[in-house]
Amino acid sequence: MKLYIAEKPSLGRAIAAALPKPHKNLKTHIEVGNGDIVTWCIGHILEQADPEVYQAHYKKWNAEHLPIVPEKWVLKPKSQTRSQLTAIKALVKNASQIIHAGDPDREGQLLVDEVIDYLKVSKTKKQQVQRLLISDLNTPAVKRSLNNLQSNMSFMPLSISALARSRADWLYGINLTRAYTLQGQKSGYNSVLSVGRVQTPILGLVVNRDNEIDNFTPHNYFEVVAHIQYQDENQSNQIFKAKWKPSAACLPHCDDNQRVMNQALANNVAERITNQDALVTELTKQNKKQNAPLPYNLSSLQIDAAKQFSLSAKMVLDLCQSLYERHKLITYPRSDSRYLPTDQLSQVPSIMKHLTSGDEKIAQMARNADMSLKSKAWNNSKVTAHHAIIPTEKSAANINLNQMEKNIYFLICRQYIAQFYSAYQYLHCHLELTISGGIFVVNANEVQQLGWKTLFQSKGKFADSSSKTDEQEQHIPALAVNDVLHCEKGEVLQKETQPPKSFTDATLLAAMTGISRYVTDVEIKKVLKETDGLGTEATRAGIIDLLFNRGFLVREGKAIKSTTVGKTLIKALPDKATTPDMTAQWEATLNDICEQKVNYQSFMQPLLSVLNTMVGQAKQQDFSGLPNVAFKRKTKGKSNRSWGNSKGNSKVSSKAKSNRKATAS
Incomplete structure (x- = not known):
């Protein structure tokens, strides 16, 4: 049997x-x-x-x-x-x-x-x-x-990696939560101070961002824009704009980002260039193309769903599970891969046929697809135990989806269909003009072919996460070096520096999946890939949700902010516990175990050494800044009960113990 x-x-x-x-x-x-x-x-x-x-x-x-x-x-x-x-x-x-x-x-x-x-x-x-x-x-x-079917022995590295992570989370969460809770109780804080290998650095990211915002001091700066006049093919006067690039002599009047802070200087430049010749000193035009974004993994789907529908990571995961298990409309959702195996190409006609029989918007996209195209998504070398999230060979025509399920299903279908559309093509122009001795620059894109971007247009804007917003789309006439144009006027734009933006569901997930951007240790940064992250596809939503449930984070509209308790906890902990450096390196090592580049012991031994050090450091921490109140946790059928106990060295309540698994993360 x-x-x-x-x-x-x-x-x-x-x-x-x-x-x-x-x-x-x-x-x-x-x-x-x-x-x-x-x-x-x-x-x-x-x-x-x-x-x-x-x-x-x-x-x-x-x-x-x-x-x-x-x-x-x-x-x-x-x-x-x-x-x-x-x-x-x-x-x-x-x-x-x-x-x-x-x-x-x-x-x-x-x-x-x-x-x-x-x-x-x-x-x-x-x-x-x-x-x-x-x-x-x-x-x-x-x-x-x-x-x-395959031999299960071939998948042992996956199992060993998961085992190492499970044990590491237990060791880290159990020991450091006990160490810091006991230290906090000495200062009169009557609650559990949970510390986790992943959750605490995530909290640290939010706290640090909030501190940057709170401590931010804005200042004015000034941009000079030249209005360059030219005649189109109908001999009508047209305008394009070029931005002044301050010279080395002007740098004493600039901030660290070379933005001019001296209004008199900016006004002087604008006056000098008004009604003057503009000499073309440098001109490059390049035909460029951008391929369709890859199909979704869970994190990229959660990020786009947060941007477009304001859905939390946990909500997106739950909706995906419903689409996968209940409706059978999508493939396995907890995937970390954005690629597809080449043998999946044989299923493309069937999938596209089913998509044309459902929602009319999706159906129209599918009907216009060119199934002879093969995007970079089909790559066996980048597919491990699972592939990207895509629609299945089943029609949604007679399935009663709620609106949120429809939204997520639409995103997944559109991303898949985009693989069968041509590249987005545009002409990139870099132009430098010399006006009254000053250099003025234009970087502009001119659309040649929308291609897959036709699927992502919404009210004149692009709704895909790969769109560039730092370059203007304006028409640059046919020019050559040494051509002389006319600067109609110079314009000074007064602007104000802006503080960093608060994290949202989308940007916090993006930070977790591309954690190398937030790692400060140069040596650790070297070993991390751009896609190395904190947590896994399966755990990220739960960890974010956990920080809200514990009262460490709150929502203010779309913004995710840290609470007083969250800030005080991060302030009391050592940097090693609150920054992503150590945890990011651990995650990279766990991936290396999957790929058989390192073994179990090479991960666990350094962890035990770090753990001993951090437990010792806990005894030196000052928690006097924590509020002298205890969190309460609601339980079904029972009154609220403290996670901790009023006596500093007594055992924890049963509810605190039941929270142990979450603490480990």
Whole structure:
């Protein structure tokens, strides 16, 4: 008997639907027609054991116990899903072959691998486990996956990476939360001060941005614009504008960004160039093109959905799960890849046919697509366990989607359809003029062919995240070096420097996925790729949500701001805990484990060294600036209860303990 172990019931039912009938549907599994069985986990049915499982006295929070580092790691069944684990155990015993059907990412890999290990499956049977990778729950796609089983041993690096992350988060969260909470209680702060390997640097990003805004002092600066006159083909006078580039002699009158701060200087330049000749001293024109943006991974989808529909990361993830599991309209949503395998090209005609039978706007886009085009999205070398999020071979015509589901589905379909549109082409012009001894510059783009950008036009503007906004679209006439034009007038524009913008859902997610921009350590920055980030596709939304639930962050319209408690906590913590440098390097190392560039020990050993240092530093921190109040957490059917206990060295409440898993992040 073959036993399929899916990550969750919805995936189990999708697998069974592709297997021989008749089916016998039971509470814990499905028996299919050929005698094979499909069962499922219910997400994580195992979790890291509490500290007191290792040593009973760890139940009481005591600084002398820290750091707590298990010699032999223990997993325990979750109480609410223990009966399902018992059922899987009985089925595993009778199985001749096990098929691992966790979600196609490193967490899904570990989730089922942990169950197989916990149930003490024999070495021989474990080596024979096969891996079933499903990213589309529609029956034809599942059948294709069933015909492409692989050895589960090939995916061990994914599992080891997820295991390292899980244990690192436990060590970091448990030890530092206890260390800083105990120190905070000495100053009278009667609540848990949670510290996490990922959540705390994210909070630090927001706090630092808020501090920059609060401490920002604006100043005026002045731009000089030359209005250059020329005649078009109809001999009508037309104008284009060129911006003054201050010379080296003017730099003493400029700020660090070479913006002129001396109004008299700007006025003088504007007067000098008015009604003067403008000599073309440099001219380059280049035909350029921009290919369609790649299909979405989860983070890029969340960023665009936040910009266009003001949806939080958590809302987008929930909507994607509904589109994937309930409606089966999109492929696996928790993907970190923006590429597609080349064998997926064979499904393009079917997908496009189904798109033409649904929403008319999507249908029109699909009808105008050129399926003979092949974008850079199809690249096997950049696809790992999962590929980009795309529509499935199923029509949405008769499916009742709510408006938010429609919005997300539209974004995913449009991004996919864009792969079959030609490149956006434009003429880029760089022009320099000399007017009364001063240099004036024009950088302008002139559209030659909209191509895929026709899909992204909205009220005359482009709605895609790749649009450039720093260069004007204005017509530059046919010119040559040494041509002489006329400067009709000089104009002085008074502007004011602006503070950094507060984080929004979109920009905070962008910061998390491209964290190298915020890393200050030069050596760490060198080892990071542009796409290295904090957290994973599956965890980022939950971590942001967690910071709101804890009262560390609040929303002010679209802006995400830190609270007094969030600011005070970051101020009290050492830089290593509040900046992304260390965590970003860890994330990069975890990815290297997936790619077999490094091993488990090369990640864990440095972590333990850092942990010892940071626990020692906690005892030196001053938390007197924290407000002398405790957070309250609502519980169903019970009154609010403090996460902490009023006595500094007593054990934490049960509600604080239940929050442990989130703390680790």
